[in-house]
Amino acid sequence: MPPRPSFSLSERKETSKKGKGHDLPRLETIVPEPAGTYGPEVAEWASRIMGIELMPWQRRVLDQQLAFGADGQFLNHVSLVSVARQNGKTAALKALVGWWLTKVWEEPQTILTTAHRLDLACALFQDLAPILEAKFGLDKRDVTWAYGRNQMKVGANKWLVRAAKPSAGHGLSCDLIIVDELFGVDTETLDIGLRPTQRARRNPLLSMWSTAGTEESIAMLKWREEGLRVIDTGEKPPLYLAEYSPPPELDPMTAAAWEYANPALGYTLSIDTLEDESHAPNRAGFLRSSVNLWVQTETGWLSPGLWKERTTNLPPLPGGVLACEVSVDDGRYCAVRVNHNAENVLTATVAFMCDTLAALWDNVEREVSRNPGLTVAITPTLDVHCPSALARRRVVVGYREITSFTGAVRQSITENKLQHTGETMLAEHVGRAVAVRTPGAIALSSTKSPGPIELARCLVWAAGLMSKPRPNVTRPAIAFVRAGA
Numbered sequence: 169m170p171p172r173p174s175f176s177l178s179e180r181k182e183t184s185k186k187g188k189g190h191d192l193p194r195l196e197t198i199v200p201e202p203a204g205t206y207g208p209e210v211a212e213w214a215s216r217i218m219g220i221e222l223m224p225w226q227r228r229v230l231d232q233q234l235a236f237g238a239d240g241q242f243l244n245h246v247s248l249v250s251v252a253r254q255n256g257k258t259a260a261l262k263a264l265v266g267w268w269l270t271k272v273w274e275e276p277q278t279i280l281t282t283a284h285r286l287d288l289a290c291a292l293f294q295d296l297a298p299i300l301e302a303k304f305g306l307d308k309r310d311v312t313w314a315y316g317r318n319q320m321k322v323g324a325n326k327w328l329v330r331a332a333k334p335s336a337g338h339g340l341s342c343d344l345i346i347v348d349e350l351f352g353v354d355t356e357t358l359d360i361g362l363r364p365t366q367r368a369r370r371n372p373l374l375s376m377w378s379t380a381g382t383e384e385s386i387a388m389l390k391w392r393e394e395g396l397r398v399i400d401t402g403e404k405p406p407l408y409l410a411e412y413s414p415p416p417e418l419d420p421m422t423a424a425a426w427e428y429a430n431p432a433l434g435y436t437l438s439i440d441t442l443e444d445e446s447h448a449p450n451r452a453g454f455l456r457s458s459v460n461l462w463v464q465t466e467t468g469w470l471s472p473g474l475w476k477e478r479t480t481n482l483p484p485l486p487g488g489v490l491a492c493e494v495s496v497d498d499g500r501y502c503a504v505r506v507n508h509n510a511e512n513v514l515t516a517t518v519a520f521m522c523d524t525l526a527a528l529w530d531n532v533e534r535e536v537s538r539n540p541g542l543t544v545a546i547t548p549t550l551d552v553h554c555p556s557a558l559a560r561r562r563v564v565v566g567y568r569e570i571t572s573f574t575g576a577v578r579q580s581i582t583e584n585k586l587q588h589t590g591e592t593m594l595a596e597h598v599g600r601a602v603a604v605r606t607p608g609a610i611a612l613s614s615t616k617s618p619g620p621i622e623l624a625r626c627l628v629w630a631a632g633l634m635s636k637p638r639p640n641v642t643r644p645a646i647a648f649v650r651a652g653a
Contacts, residue, residue, distance in 0.1 A: 190428050191224040195411040195592070196232070197398050203238045206267075207231030213270075214263035217303050225251070225412070225431035226260040233375060233408045241371055246407035248350065248376045248391050252460040255412075255432040257377050261346055262296045264375065268344050269322050270304060276324035277343045280365070284352025286316055286331040292348070293318040293329045332357050337365035345374045350388045351381025358387045380413065380460045382618065389619055390499065396593045397521050413460045416599020417473035420459050421446060429460040462600060462618035469578060469603035469612065475595060480587040482509040484517055490535050491545040491565065491630035492528065493622040496614065501528040504594070504626035505535065505542075506634050509587070514580065514634055516627050517589040529555055536561070545629045565629045571611040573632025574603060578610075586631055597623040 207230040211222045222230070233247035251257060261281075269279055283289040297311060297320055310321045318329040330336040332347070334356045342365040347353055366372035381388050395409025414425035426442045427433060445458055455461040488507025494500070503519040520531040528550070536542050536558070544558055545565045554562055580586040588594060601624040602616040612628060614621055 190412065190431055191228060193225075193229070193410040193412050193431075194415065194428050195396070195399065195409060195413070197244075197395055197405040197407070197409045199232050199235045199243055199408065200404055201237070202235035202243055204236060205231045206234040206236070209271075210234065210263050210267045213267040214259070217266060217270075218259075218263060218299060220259060220263075222260065222263065223256055223432060223435050226256055226263075229410045230260060230264065232410065233373070242373055244405060244408040245366075245372055246374045246376070246391070248378070248388075248395065248407060248409050248411075250378055250380060250392070250409075250411040250413065250460060251431065252412065252429040253379050253457040254437065255430055256436065257348070258292065258295075261292060261348060261377065265292070265327065265344075265346060266296055266300060269300070269320070269325050269327050271325075272323070273325070273343075275370070276326070278341060279325070279327040279344045279346070280330060280337060280340060280342045280362070281327070281346045281348070282330050282332045282336055282353075282362070283348035284332055284350075288348060289329050289331065290315060290318055293320075293327075334361040336361045340365045341368055342366055343369050343372050345372075347374070347376045348378070350376045350378035350391075351385040353387055355387040355390070380456050380462045382456075382462065393500065393593070393620060396596060400518065400591045400593050401521075411460075415476065416595055417476040420455055420461055425459055429458070469574070469601050469610070470581060470598065474581060475588070475598050478581055478584065478587045479590040480509065480513070480515060481589075482511060482513075482515060482587075483589055484509055484515040486539045487541045488539065489543045489545055489630040489633045490519055490532065490539070491626040491633075492532065492550060493547060493626050493629075494528075494549055495620055495622050499523065500620075500622070501525065502622050502626060503528075503531065503535070504623055504630050505539070506586075506627070506630035507539075508634075513584075514586045514631060515588065516586065516594070516631060518591045518594050518623060521593070525553060529553075532558065543633065545626075545633060563633065565633075567611065569629055569632060570625060571606050571609050573628045573635075574611050575609055576635060577628045577631045578603075580631060580635060588627075594623045594627070597621045598627065 207227060210230050211227050214220050214222050229249045233244060235243050237243055265279060265281060281289055281292055300306060301311060304322060312319045316331060320327045332353045336357060345362050363374060378388055391407060395407060398405040412429050412431050414420060414428040418425040423439055430437055433439060442458055445454055448454055484505060484507035488505055490503055490505045492503040500523060502521045504516055505519040506514055506516045509515040519535055522528055522531055532544060543563055544561055545563045546554060548564060548566055551564050597620060600617055600619050601612050601621040603610040604613040604616055612621060612624055
């Protein structure tokens, strides 16, 4: 778990708890040096106006995403919270919207809420608006109940409800945008319709909430991968990520995994309820909604817990093989380097991750300068742009090599002949990778896997090339005999 922030959770009356739900997220970016947070104000507002006590997990994620620095600016202007269904996301959303709408700010605020379905976005308004009308004595002219264009005005602040479409934010300038169930919102809506509306605002917040999605949830995958990259690199995060999900090594059909994904266990959920749901015929639906897992992860190529057991503190020695890959949407480039460590055990480490082709080749050149004798494995897509300086050390790899190496690499991991340095992103890609049967072998499948597996593919290429026997060829010696000798 990442270290706790310098401020504590907002303290309110605790409800009795019977269960083992995890209050802290398994995956979480660190909030850098907060001066304070508005989270306790939201918890107090929920208690005073809505009559509910927020659970520890709700207060945790609100405290973190509403943390601000000494200048009063939010430390992260984008946040993503991922948790299983029926754990209280809606209650946290209503508290956040209501507090922001009724707070007196230095300048008028505009709030926009949306969801992957219009009826879900309107349901939030229908639940919260009557409470605000009664508690704050609003006039009928301050509330519009037109379906799909619901809106409310409290003082100088305004709340709008819109469908999740690319045109949702056009003509608006929003301070707070809440996106519910991000897994069903496309990238065009998020990047073109919503995010640009906050460019001119002084202190905006884009708050995204969702349950795990499918391989089609491109927008959510991008933000989640960005959060995982930040966790691994330790950089200043561009967003706050909090995910309640089981580790890849746990069997997703066990109570231990359910406890990670359901922080409301012991408050509003019971383990018996999840046990009953687990027997439903739709296994993929249960994993998504109740275990917060991307579908098909239960068919991973490694046994649960095996990859975590192969963590080592010994980095690979200089040299070896550097395998590079580009994501399916050409939006991310990554590389894994494999070589023997000081104990002569093959060890994998994430060499770099970047966003542009130029940055890829800069990183490759830096790795080559640090690792004399390094072999660079690249895909045909990258080989087209390969610099001439790398031509003699490059090896082109693709699906044929994946088919040839997957079984051998899995056996190396099983026999503890291949270890790794513990990066979170690599663990996620390896944990979700799904292997399919091919004639006489198995191969990692990007289409069957429930999310990106670029780093897992790089691992297979690099480890497979390092495991291949190196021929010991003795070159003939040429002797020169001086004339007359």
